Amino acid sequence: MVLAEDLAKQQRSISVAEFFEKNKHLLGFDSPTRGIITTIKEAVDNALDACEEAEVLPDIFVGVRRVDADVYRITVEDNGPGIVPENVPPVFGKLLYGSRFHQIRQSRGQQGIGISAAVLYAQLTTGTPALVVSRTGAKARAHRFELMIRTETNEPEIVSHEEIDWDRMHGTRLEIQFKSTLAAKKRLVDYLRLTAIVNPHARITADIDGEVTTFERVASEVPPCPKPVLPHPHGIEFGALKRIAAASTGTIDEFLVGSFSRVGKKTADDMIALAGLKPSRKVKNLDADELRRLLDAMQSVKVPAPPAQQCLSPIGEDLICRGLEKEIALDFVRARTRPSAVHGGHSFIIEAAIGYGGKIPAEGNAQIFRFANRVPLLYQQGACAITNCISQVNWKNYGLSQQGLPVGPALVMVHVASTNVPFTSESKDAVASIPEIEREIVLVLQELGRELKAYLSRRERKKQQDDRARAICSIIPEIAAKVSEIVELPLVDTSPIEGRIMRRVVAKKRTHDGKVRIDVNNYTGGEVTLVLYNLSRDAATDANPRPDFVDEIDGEYNKVWRCTLDAGAAWQVVYTGKGDGSLDLRGVEDGRKVVVDLDV
């Protein structure tokens, strides 16, 4: 008994701020290098969410500046709607204060922890307050705050507050300082690039220790802001049901129809009958056991899937492709947005894209881009359901080699949009493995894989055709020349081979004994009209036939001939010259022509 009493003296409640002070890693502040990225991520997420809600095109500035040996000042400024002065202290100076926690819709931030955790982290490492400037519109002046968090009580402490002039019409600026390093600079730039890819309507300018990078927007329309929806009966837990039931004044059937999505009169009646309750009872009078029976009934009656259209905001196939292409040079890119699906009563939509070639490094694993609600996931790739799904797909079927992950010059992007993205931890680094979500990811990747394979085999065919064209039109004539010389017979004509194999328009240039000869053969089945361009230092004054047009620039002559050739017809021009320069053929599409320069 004495011991229990002694212990009782030590037992007291813990403020959430104190808790996170001790458990920084839970929020992504486990190391100073990561701290910078987490801070910027939280601030940028908030800025993008706010701009979306206000329907303005986001214009975001991110600054990282070294102010002391190991102290950096982080600045994030947006052109969002601003924050009314009375809300500024709790938004930045109180953990778990937010506007979106109680809403069911897709948003980046949710709990209202992130940005205040950054303020707390700054205060822990340097002891300096956070500086916030916010202005809500042209008619108001800007408010400037210096804020700290009282960790014992989790309440904001206003160090200073004044009204100032600010050249921005509306928006918010946050400056905080903390101990860190720029070791993860590349990762920070990667994070901003990825953010720009999935927010193609945003312009992000970053000034990282003097190095300025701008990620331009490719879309000039603000995506529709997802609207909150009522909870779905399949996605609710006992505690939440009890809370909303207690606040309700209606009868059970009114409550079910009015407080949940997709529940009509008939569905409500089914639920009530299954729970063995009277529909006319007031829902707030139900005891715990009756509520539990109601919950069971709500979850066993079949209910249509929750409405996804209004509460989710997928990026869209076209914008994903444009977003990727603007940041990374690619030879091939395709995106897919799946129809919405449901996990545990929460709507979700999977979007994915595959890119190939271009500037992607050819060596090593394919690049994996993971996103949840338009936020890039940077850490714990191995623990993420997205990565797991990518490994599950048999990429060898689609023309990529594979060692767990696909290998080669490819990128795989997956975006999970949901009213409730199931993360493995509060630092929101990895998506938990939920069968419904995994199934959708695998399906969309297989769809895209088939398109990739079609592209790769097209490319391979094209390569083989080009390879054959070079062999037939350029090397066989050389073999013919050498062989004719050996057997001491007239030069054998290789055009029958060309005609039979190529079935295209073939243009050849060959220079011999000071004479340049250009041959054009139409081996296609139809008539072609073409324009021949020959750019070289030869004036070709004695050309026969004469060029239709000659253009001279700095001693280079661009000679142009037009001709129309019937199927099987041949055309030739000869002139005196050295034969260097280039030959080009227009008027015939790429797959139906071969241009060979035998002088090279």
Place this chain on the structure above:
Amino acid sequence: MSREEMDALARKRLVDIARGWYDQMRDGIVPYIRLPTRTKQNIEYDDESEVWKYGDKESTRSAATEKSAVHLLKMAYVIGFLKQQLAENRSSTLRELYYISEGWKRAKFAAQDESNLLIEDLEIITEVQREAFHLRPEEDGASIFGPLRIREATRRGVKEMHCQEDVGEAGYPIPNNVDNLDFIDHDAKFVIAIETGGMYARLMENGFDEEYGAILVHLKGQPARSTRRVLRRLNESLNLPVVVFTDGDPWSYRIYASVAYGSIKSAHMSELLATPQAQFIGVQPSDISDYNLPADHLTEQDINALKAELTDPRFATDYWRNQIALQLEMKVKSEQQAFASRGLDFVTKEYLPKRLAEMGVI
């Protein structure tokens, strides 16, 4: 066949290849060439000649792809060059051919291996040896020491030599073209072909040749064609048994196999180059344990080479399967000079006489 007749034959066969292509192209056919597949999977034992030759598998090289077209172009250039060389009665080495191709633009060889292989292809198609194209190998032949009198037609007249009395410490060097070499008489009981120079010198110093009537032939590693032809002729025309003495590792067994059965690379000439009666004397894997020889561990490559030999048709006998299995089990290899651990005379006084007696050579 006279030299002129040989030149005319070589010229005709080379030009015939070009003529074939000329006709193909005239008829609107993409030029191509057929060749036996030159791999381990396509060598077969020929009962009549008792050597390994290429089988029936053929591959076709058609100028329909850039790579193959360039290959044919190179072949055409080489044929053109050889035709001219024959006409001018000049000769060149394989290395010189490689350098001459520098001026052939797209037909230029990337490495000497490529030009060597192409010459071997031409030997196969024309069924004449590269010497008939007036091409000499760079490799110098090995040397002979023993009771043998030879006559060689050199550019500076005919010379006669006794391979013990008229030669220095290094022995008589085998010329590149052994067609110019005749054996006059001998006083030998057998021929012993030796892989390393150290062991060749050891046998010479210990007077092994005199004591046992042995002709010593130094192989200098993987033997040149001329060395293999000399071994075959010593065996065939003088009726002398041939034994091969090498290190006890997988690479050395391949030296023995190329002497006895022909090599995969030159299987088209096995009948001229291989000595089917040649026997392997050692170092056998069983010798390593029997004589407790100093040994090294097998490397990864050694083990892979031994395993590859288990699938090589030339090693498909009980003797070799047992020896290779034993070596894989012991995981060690020994050099022939490891016998020195038992005294410098051990190899000539005990090991070789005992093995030769076992094999019925003496």
